[in-house]
Amino acid sequence: MELWYTENHTENVRFSIKVDRHLTSITSEFQRIDVFESYEFGRLLVLDGYLMLTEKDEYIYHEMITHIPMAVNPGIRNILLIGAGDGGALRELCRYDCIEKIHLAEIDKAVVDTCKEYFPKLAVGFNDPRVTVYYEDGLKFIRDKVGVYDLIIVDSTDPFGVGEGLFTKEFYGNCNKSLAQDGILINQHESVFYDEYADSMEKVHEKISSLFKIAAVYQAHIPTYPSGHWLFGFASETFDPVKDLKAQQWNNLGIKTRYYNTELHKGCFALPNNYSNLR
Amino acid sequence: MELWYTENHTENVRFSIKVDRHLTSITSEFQRIDVFESYEFGRLLVLDGYLMLTEKDEYIYHEMITHIPMAVNPGIRNILLIGAGDGGALRELCRYDCIEKIHLAEIDKAVVDTCKEYFPKLAVGFNDPRVTVYYEDGLKFIRDKVGVYDLIIVDSTDPFGVGEGLFTKEFYGNCNKSLAQDGILINQHESVFYDEYADSMEKVHEKISSLFKIAAVYQAHIPTYPSGHWLFGFASETFDPVKDLKAQQWNNLGIKTRYYNTELHKGCFALPNNYSNLR
Numbered sequence: 129m130e131l132w133y134t135e136n137h138t139e140n141v142r143f144s145i146k147v148d149r150h151l152t153s154i155t156s157e158f159q160r161i162d163v164f165e166s167y168e169f170g171r172l173l174v175l176d177g178y179l180m181l182t183e184k185d186e187y188i189y190h191e192m193i194t195h196i197p198m199a200v201n202p203g204i205r206n207i208l209l210i211g212a213g214d215g216g217a218l219r220e221l222c223r224y225d226c227i228e229k230i231h232l233a234e235i236d237k238a239v240v241d242t243c244k245e246y247f248p249k250l251a252v253g254f255n256d257p258r259v260t261v262y263y264e265d266g267l268k269f270i271r272d273k274v275g276v277y278d279l280i281i282v283d284s285t286d287p288f289g290v291g292e293g294l295f296t297k298e299f300y301g302n303c304n305k306s307l308a309q310d311g312i313l314i315n316q317h318e319s320v321f322y323d324e325y326a327d328s329m330e331k332v333h334e335k336i337s338s339l340f341k342i343a344a345v346y347q348a349h350i351p352t353y354p355s356g357h358w359l360f361g362f363a364s365e366t367f368d369p370v371k372d373l374k375a376q377q378w379n380n381l382g383i384k385t386r387y388y389n390t391e392l393h394k395g396c397f398a399l400p401n402n403y404s405n406l407r
Numbered sequence: 408m409e410l411w412y413t414e415n416h417t418e419n420v421r422f423s424i425k426v427d428r429h430l431t432s433i434t435s436e437f438q439r440i441d442v443f444e445s446y447e448f449g450r451l452l453v454l455d456g457y458l459m460l461t462e463k464d465e466y467i468y469h470e471m472i473t474h475i476p477m478a479v480n481p482g483i484r485n486i487l488l489i490g491a492g493d494g495g496a497l498r499e500l501c502r503y504d505c506i507e508k509i510h511l512a513e514i515d516k517a518v519v520d521t522c523k524e525y526f527p528k529l530a531v532g533f534n535d536p537r538v539t540v541y542y543e544d545g546l547k548f549i550r551d552k553v554g555v556y557d558l559i560i561v562d563s564t565d566p567f568g569v570g571e572g573l574f575t576k577e578f579y580g581n582c583n584k585s586l587a588q589d590g591i592l593i594n595q596h597e598s599v600f601y602d603e604y605a606d607s608m609e610k611v612h613e614k615i616s617s618l619f620k621i622a623a624v625y626q627a628h629i630p631t632y633p634s635g636h637w638l639f640g641f642a643s644e645t646f647d648p649v650k651d652l653k654a655q656q657w658n659n660l661g662i663k664t665r666y667y668n669t670e671l672h673k674g675c676f677a678l679p680n681n682y683s684n685l686r
C-alpha cells in the first residue's frame with residue numbers, strides 16, 4: 129500500500145509526501161486538522177489541507193520568527209503571539225530567561241490540543257509558567273491593548289480562510305498601538321515566488337510600511353513550504369533589524385540553534401533584486 | 408486531459424508539474440533528454456528524468472554560478488565551463504565585455520542542440536565569438552591544461568550518472584592545476600537537506616577544501632530544485648569570496664540581474680548552523 133499526502137502549491141504544481149499513517153483528523157469549529165506520520169519528514173500538521181509544519185524542518189521557521197527580534201532587542205520582556213497554536217515559536221522564546229510574560233492568542237483550541245498530543249516536543253512551551261493562552265480571535269484580542277508588548281509575532285496561517293483578517297491594515301494598526309514605543313512586529317509573509325501569493329504579500333508589506341517607521345523583509349529556506357523561499361516581515365519604530373543587531377550579546381546567551389546564527393541574521397535581509405517591491 | 412511531470416526528490420517525496428505538451432524526447436549517446444511545456448514554469452529541460460532547469464527560475468542558478476566569481480575578481484579574462492550545455496551560464500558570462508575567451512566542455516552535443524532549438528533565449532551565448540565549444544568529457548579535457556584559466560565553473564548534473572566523475576578529487580585536483588595562480592573554481596554543490604545528497608556533498612566540500620587554500624559554500628533559493636535550498640562551492644588560492652568582493656566595481660558595470668546583487672553576495676555565504684560541515 130502507498131499513501132500520499134499532496135499539497136497543491138498552485139493548480140499546476142504539486143508537492144507530495146509519502147505517509148505511513150493518518151494519525152488523526154478533527155473538524156474543529158474553525159478548520160479541519162490532520163496529522164500524518166511521514167517517512168521523510170516525521171509528523172506533519174495539516175490545516176484545511178495546507179501543510180503547516182513537519183517535524184524535520186519546523187525549526188527553521190520557528191527559529192527565524194523568534195531569534196531575529198530577540199537578537200535585535202535583548203530587552204524584550206513581554207510578548208504577544210498571535211496564532212502560533214502549534215507551540216513552535218513558544219518553544220524557542222521560552223529558552224530566554226529574560227522574558228517575563230508571553231501571551232498567546234490562538235483562535236482554535238483544537239490546534240493546541242492536537243499539538244500537545246501529537247507533537248509533544250514542539251508544544252513543550254505550553255507548560256512554561258510565563259505563558260498564558262487565550263483562545264480568542266487575535267484580531268479582537270489586540271483591540272483594547274495599548275503599549276503593552278515589546279514584541280508581537282503574527283504566526284498566521286494563510287491570507288485566506290481562518291487567518292485572513294491577520295493580513296489587514298486594521299490589524300497591523302492595532303499591532304502598532306499594542307506595542308511599546310520600541311516594540312517589534314514580526315509577521316509571517318509567505319512566499320512571493322508564485323503569482324497568487326505575490327500580490328497579497330506585496331500589499332501586506334505596503335500596509336506595514338505605511339504604519340511603521342522601519343519595515344524590512346527577511347528570508348529563510350523552508351523546504352516543505354511552497355517554493356521553499358519563505359519571507360518574514362520585521363517592523364519597528366525604533367530598531368533597524370541589521371544595524372541594531374546585538375550579535376555579541378546574543379551569542380553570549382549560549383542559545384543553541386540549528387538554523388539561526390548572527391551572521392545569517394545579517395545575510396537574510398539581503399533580498400534578490402526582483403523582490404525590490406518588498407524593500 | 409491532464410499531463411504531469413513528476414520528479415522524485417527522494418523515494419518518499421515527489422514534486423509534480425502540470426505540463427501542456429511533451430515537446431521532444433531524445434536518447435543521446437549519454438542520456439535521455441526531454442523538453443516539456445509547462446503551465447507554471449514555462450519550458451522544462453529534463454535529463455535522465457531529473458529536472459535540470461525551468462524557464463521561470465533558471466536565472467537564479469545561472470546568475471549565482473557566474474556573478475559571484477566575476478564580482479570577486481573583475482580581472483577574469485579566460486574561462487572554462489564544464490557541463491553547462493544548456494547555455495545559461497554562458498549567457499550570463501557573455502554580458503561581461505572584459506571576458507576574452509570562454510571554453511565550454513560539454514560531453515553531450517545533443518544537450519546543446521536541444522537547448523538551441525527549444526530554449527533560444529537561454530542558448531544565446533553560443534553565438535558569441537569569444538566562445539569555443541568542445542564536445543568532450545570535461546574530466547579528460549582538463550587533464551593537459553596548466554595554469555590557463557582565471558575561472559572554472561563546474562556546472563554538472565548530479566553526483567551519479569553522466570556527471571559522476573565531476574565530483575571526484577582527481578577532477579578537482581586537475582581543476583586546481585588548470586587554474587591561474589589567482590584562479591577561482593565554482594562548483595554546483597547540490598542540496599544537503601535530503602540525506603542521500605548530504606553525505607556526498609560533504610565529501611565534495613572536503614575534497615575541494617583539501618586542494619584549495621580558501622573553500623567556501625554559498626546558497627541560493629531555487630524553487631524547482633529538491634528542497635529549494637541549493638549550494639555552490641567557491642574555491643581559490645587567493646580570493647576570499649566576501650572580503651575580496653569588489654562591490655562598487657561590479658555595480659559600476661551596470662549589469663542588470665534579477666536575483667544577484669552585491670548585498671545578497673555577502674549574505675549568501677552565511678550558512679545555517681547545521682551546515683557547519685560545509686565551513
